[in-house]
Amino acid sequence: MLILECPYCGIKxxxxxxxxxxxxxxxxxxxxxxxxxxxxxxxxxENPKGVHxxxxxxxNGCGKWFHAARCTMTLEVFGTYSAQSFEPPKEIKDILTAKRPGWSWRNFK
Known part of the structure; x- marks a missing residue:
């Protein structure tokens, strides 16, 4: 099961x-x-095996949309961030690079 945290209201x-x-x-x-x-x-x-x-x-909370970075194989959630972002924030990219060296998704690395 995925455990997500809403970046707006902070509910996990x-x-x-x-x-x-x-x-x-x-x-x-x-x-x-x-x-x-x-x-x-x-x-x-995209339907990747890995980072998505x-x-x-x-x-069931604030009703707002957000983005999440997760692995489709392990269901590990690397982080969540605002839906108004055009790309994942640096903190999440750093986490992804540390845990999945060489990851890429579309134009993001």
């Missing part, structure tokens, strides 16, 4: 306290984008 709880929202840091294309860009936004998702960045919502 089991994954049943939260609601998974899929992959984090997706780039949404606006009007006038190509069909290929829109198709990529709608259908192409995800969106979560504190459904």
């Amino acid at each position: 709880g089991e994954e049943t306290e939260f609601h998974a929202g899929g992959e984090a840091h997706l780039k949404r294309f606006g009007p006038g984008s190509s069909d290929e860009d829109f198709e990529t936004y709608l259908f192409m998702r 960045l995800e969106r979560w919502r504190h459904a």
Whole structure:
């Protein structure tokens, strides 16, 4: 079972306290984008064996969305951070690098 901490209200709880929202840091294309860009936004998702960045919502608490870095193999949670971030904060990247040398996810290293 995952244990997540909401970065907004500080509540730590089991994954049943939260609601998974899929992959984090997706780039949404606006009007006038190509069909290929829109198709990529709608259908192409990472499904890694290892480090993954995800969106979560504190459904049974403050109701806010946030991002979490975790390992899909071990269910280890490396940290959570604001959903308004364009990339994981340095502290989480440092934790990931220390625990999973050579990790990468999309354009993040």
